[in-house]
Amino acid sequence: MKLQEYHAKRLLLAQGLPVPEYSVAATADEARTAADAYLKAGAGKVVIKAQVLVGGRGKAGGVKLAGSADEAQTVAAQILGMDIKGTTVQRVLVAPAADIAAEYYLACVLDRAARKVLLMGSAEGGVEIEVVAAERPDSIKQLHAHPLLGLLDHQARRMAYSLGLGTNHLKEFVTIAKGLYATMIANDADLVEINPLAIVNTPAGAQLQCLDAKITIDDSALERQPGAFPSLANALDEYLVPPRTIILRGPDHGIAQWRHALAACYRPDTVMLAIPAAVRNLPDALAKPVGPAVTAWICRGATCLPPVAELGAVERALVEG
Secondary structure, X not given: OEOOHHHHHHHHHHOOOOOOOOEEEOOHHHHHHHHHHHHHOOOOOEEEEEOOOOOOOOOOOOEEEEOOHHHHHHHHHHHOOOEEOOEEOOOXXXXXXXXXXXEEEEEEEEEOOOOEEEEEEEOOOOOOHHHHHHHOHHHEEEEEOEOOOEOOXXXXXXXXXXXXXXXXXXXXXXXXXXXXXXXXXXXXXXXXXXXXXXXXXEOOEEEEEEOOEEEEEOHHHHHHOOOHHHHHHHHHHHHOOOOEEEEOOOOOOOHHHHHHHHHOOOOOOOEEEEOOOOOXXXXXXXXXXXXXXXXXXXXXXXXXXXXOEEHHHOOOOEOOO
């Protein structure tokens, strides 16, 4: 499960990482209010960033600067509703524009072949890492965290030196690198990525800051996370425009979690209910329809059939693998 940038930043903040302040807006008026607060607090400009789960938003016009509250409102109105690679922008992130001195790439990724967490870094941050890997693979540095002790200080320092990071920011880098690892373990993530990890000029001096973040949660580990399933339902409800897709995983999830997932869909628009083939029967507790316009689709593996009935009529539907 991929997280939006603003959700990913929340998880980084929970581990104490240096994430600049930001706001999330669903309307142009909300973006104007947020921008006005940052500008009055001393920001020269603000950045408006589309919140989508696909790459290339900058090239598509989904990231723009604004120098006034009125301009921020205009820019947000242009970005909201924009189609980026088939995804409609529903929210924008508003933040003070950073005075960037240097950009790096840093990520923790699950190396399934080695059965270890892989720390990856590059001095070429702020660009698509896939392009860097294809054109300049030697510029990407890698090392594995210790399988039992985690990412150690000397490993983080070694990565910093390999990226050419000066000693002035060495301590900050070690803290951030270990924080990435901690974020990954705490949330059962497959990927925790900062791009760019930037040296930013601030009134307090140059500092390393996490300007953008990408996190992917392992779907199969959701039951290990207390409250993860309700959060998943809310996240899907936020991310998707009608028809919304709610994925119910089972049969191990409790009936209360199923109810919560469906409750997130109670609104006057169409909802697609994607049911994995592993789910043999929907719980009897779902007999009561969630909403008059909620249409259920039955999925067999990766194939979804057309809508078969209102939800209340398929609460005991058999899903064959």
